[in-house]
Amino acid sequence: MLHIRISTPAAAALVAIALLFATGGPVSEVAYGTAAPAAATARNAEQSTEGRGSPYISTHLYFGTGRHGGKPPIPEEEFMKFVADVVTPRFPSGLTLQEGRGQWRDKDGDINRERSYELTVLYPVEEARTRDRDIEYIRHLYCTTYELESVGRADVKAQASF
Template identity: 70%
Template sequence: MLHIRVSTPAAAALVAVVLLLTTGGQVSEVAYGRAVAPATQPSAATTGSAYLATHLYFGTGRHNGQPPITDEQFMKFVADVITPRFPSGLTIQQGRGQWRDRSGSINREISYELTVLYPTREARAHNRDIEYIRALYCSMYGLESVGRADVNAQADF
């Protein structure tokens, strides 16, 4: 289990929303920083190192009558573009998302959440990689955006 400690109430709320959307269930008080680790064993969050957790939200619905991006296409994008930039590891979850596009329409679609954790000292280098991934996905598939959320975390592996 990975323990994440967020540094602000806004970050805690973001983590709670991400957990709620990705799991489809209730968010425990742990997401709001109210839970207390057992006294007999320190949590990983208190012994871990400073990391950033970047969450990217990839939609699969396309405009102009084009078919949705398939699981095979997305996983090829992961293998060819994302994995070389984050070879130490990543997590992908499939879900259902919705968002309002530039025309004001609500779009509901299969989506993927990609999470990568990296030491905060590597943030500048990884920012370039993350922005490249977002721009390339949009240009390849004619999409408006790939959502991004960054959360400060303490992580131990």
């Protein structure tokens, strides 16, 4: 038979971890009876943001800069000119642009790694139809101008205030 001796601090740590997993909350909350049920916590978070901001949509566009057929990547200056000439007139209230490194699988199954940009625009939900046309125009023009397959798009519901 194997005997293992656990020191008092180690035993206390194991009990604390067991309580954390068993109750779903920090041990101090469990020990002192202050742990709130998950539904109540979610309700409190909802109530704390009620009335803060208005319903918006946050659209994220993912622009790659690598091109096919041995053509050089789209230079930063050229991309920034596209943003200034095409995107800004359609979203003059503001946008956010972040540079990154991306990868994706093309139609031939090849994985492409390239410098990329994530462009984020926020707009009120009631402008969604008009903004959708603008966004699709931007995506289509970028693809046809630079002979690319796609510009990624993700739309997220948001509460925003400025």
